[in-house]
Amino acid sequence: MEQDILNFRKNFKAYEKCTYLNHAAISPISELIINETNKFLNLRSMPPVDIIDEFFSRKDEFKSLIKNLINAESEKNIAFTTNTSEGLNIIANGMDFKRGDRIILFKGEFPANLYPFLKLEKKGVIIDWVEPDKNHIISINDIEKKITKKTKLLSISFVQFLTGFKAEIKQIGKLCNENNIIFVVDGIQGLGVNHIDVKESFIDVLSTGGHKWLMWKMGTGFTYFSSKILEKIYPSTLSWLSVKDSWNFSDIKLDLIESAEKFEYATPNAEGIFTSYVMLKEFLNFGINQINKRILKLNNILIKGLKDLKYEIISPLKDNYKSTIISFSCNDCDKIFNRLKQNNIHISLREGYLRVSPHFSNNEADINKLLSYL
Numbered sequence: 001m002e003q004d005i006l007n008f009r010k011n012f013k014a015y016e017k018c019t020y021l022n023h024a025a026i027s028p029i030s031e032l033i034i035n036e037t038n039k040f041l042n043l044r045s046m047p048p049v050d051i052i053d054e055f056f057s058r059k060d061e062f063k064s065l066i067k068n069l070i071n072a073e074s075e076k077n078i079a080f081t082t083n084t085s086e087g088l089n090i091i092a093n094g095m096d097f098k099r100g101d102r103i104i105l106f107k108g109e110f111p112a113n114l115y116p117f118l119k120l121e122k123k124g125v126i127i128d129w130v131e132p133d134k135n136h137i138i139s140i141n142d143i144e145k146k147i148t149k150k151t152k153l154l155s156i157s158f159v160q161f162l163t164g165f166k167a168e169i170k171q172i173g174k175l176c177n178e179n180n181i182i183f184v185v186d187g188i189q190g191l192g193v194n195h196i197d198v199k200e201s202f203i204d205v206l207s208t209g210g211h212k213w214l215m216w217k218m219g220t221g222f223t224y225f226s227s228k229i230l231e232k233i234y235p236s237t238l239s240w241l242s243v244k245d246s247w248n249f250s251d252i253k254l255d256l257i258e259s260a261e262k263f264e265y266a267t268p269n270a271e272g273i274f275t276s277y278v279m280l281k282e283f284l285n286f287g288i289n290q291i292n293k294r295i296l297k298l299n300n301i302l303i304k305g306l307k308d309l310k311y312e313i314i315s316p317l318k319d320n321y322k323s324t325i326i327s328f329s330c331n332d333c334d335k336i337f338n339r340l341k342q343n344n345i346h347i348s349l350r351e352g353y354l355r356v357s358p359h360f361s362n363n364e365a366d367i368n369k370l371l372s373y374l
């Protein structure tokens with residue numbers, strides 16, 4: 001495993017040139033993707049130019065890997081989407097919400113998981129807010145207190161972008177299932193580095209972009225829809241690829257595809273899909289649990305170092321809540337952030353906190369280098 005990780009790390013020029021610990025913002029592009037992009041562009045530049053068959057076969061293989069990643073019932077439950085927001089908008093715009101319906105949202109969420117639903121207030125939908133406690137933990141109890149007979153949907157991030165709090169997805173899913181609530185998860189800060197099982201967790205919609213922890217190209221993501229919700233959502237965006245007989249351009253019939261492909265309405269981000277596939281293949285070969293273990297091991301070194309330096313870690317550190325993100329407060333975060341930047345150490349400054357997000361391609365030397373500059 002160690003040797004395999006070393007070899008994997010060699011695929012990223014960024015790790016040679018800097019100390020990169022900012023995967024919760026964006027991941028570096030690997031040589032694996034660069035090589036696949038060259039392959040894609042070469043194919044597109046030479047006759048027959050149109051590589052639709054190669055693309056469709058790659059797309060099918062990719063969906064089958066995603067199915068394994070999240071334990072979906074079928075590839076038919078997965079649509080390629082360009083970013084997290086697209087999937088969240090599909091559910092917010094595609095269901096018939098009525099005046100008086102209620103939605104549960106969470107304070108401190110990344111805005112992508114709020115605005116698509118806040119827009120529904122114009123229709124008379126009521127938002128019920130859940131506030132994390134002073135330790136940034138969202139308890140099942142606090143969620144339960146907000147549920148009413150009118151609650152139609154709950155949307156939460158798998159992992160909170162700022163605090164790194166990992167939600168108890170399985171328990172929340174159970175609660176939603178028992179109360180007939182549509183369960184929506186923004187997966188971008190957790191997918192690829194944490195185990196998730198959409199069936200076991202009764203998830204109805206799981207949406208993600210791929211450019212963070214999954215290490216895909218920007219503009220390449222996917223959304224999972226449970227079979228139950230899939231048939232209830234009418235796509236708010238329609239075009240030529242939304243229908244069953246899509247290559248018949250003369251017989252116009254609005255007969256929608258039944259699978260999640262109905263949301264892939266027109267020409268896709270073919271390059272992103274074709275090339276990002278190689279990363280998921282690699283991740284699944286390593287195993288998501290192995291990847292998670294490796295990051296948590298690196299983060300334990302980071303946590304100890306931060307505690308020794310007397311920084312206050314704000315990320316919940318209890319096993320159930322621990323993610324791959326570690327954020328901490330400091331007296332002069334701006335100054336420290338700039339000092340790190342000048343020394344080629346990349347982390348994030350978010351809302352007055354420093355956020356560190358190592359991937360499994362990082363090593364102990366990266367963590368120690370960061371600690372030596374704090």
Ligand SMILES: Cc1ncc(COP(=O)(O)O)c(C=O)c1O
Pocket residue numbers: 083084085086110112113157159160161186188189208209
């Ligand atoms: C929790 C969360 N959701 C969504 C996003 C991004 O949304 P999108 O993929 O739609 O750009 C981010 C960060 O950029 C995030 O941290």
